[in-house]
Amino acid sequence: MHELSITRSMLDLALAETKSHGAKRISRIRLLLGEGGSVVPDSVRFYFDLMKKDTAAAEAELEFTTVPVRIRCPKCGKEWGTSPKGLSPDGGCPQNPFEGMCACNAGGEVISGQELVIESIDVD
Template sequence: MHEMSIAQSLLEIVMDESRRHGLTRVDRVRLQIGALAAVVPDALTFCFGAVAQGTVASEAVLEIETVPVVARCPLCGERFEMEDLFDRCPDCGLVPAGMDLVSGREMTLMSIEGETDEDGETDERNQGACRPQHSGSE
């Protein structure tokens, strides 16, 4: 299943990010999916819920925004948003088969919201331990 493998790679990214930001619970994941990625948002939400079982993201809500396909006409260089895959170039009328697709296949993680343990209950392992503080980029 297409969405299942996407959900799996999405979970890996979410887990990486939540480790980096010290999240103990992920509440919300915002992502953009290109119209050409052929992802059914409901199916992805379902699959993500399945693969995220037992992780900090098990309760996370996915907010999926579908972004349009952007094509560039190789003939006249016009860039335009394709509303569907049968759109011709608005400028010269070239058929879609010849188009360079600039975007539309990708999945972009926009943001993750969640809880850190700092305003929650203290983890015992942190007491008295020297925890390196990272701020900003690494």
């Protein structure tokens, strides 16, 4: 599962951040989880609990916030959102009934909602 490497790099980043700020212990890590990605929060939690032992994050808890996918049309600049349930009504290219494609037929670039990102870290 790719959650293993995702969790590894997330933890490494959190530990490096903590060290660079001179903190000793992480109490909480807040994560932004994109709805468009295939990252399973329970798997991240599982690997995290295995990896955090004997690190500054040994007592740390994970907190997930789900972020919807946002797609931007590179031609007209319009943005719209999708979710696993389909197109959301907020601000989508109105002419376009098809998922992920703008009426400009210029494709769409995903601007958020794919990755697992650290939002903030609480340290002691």
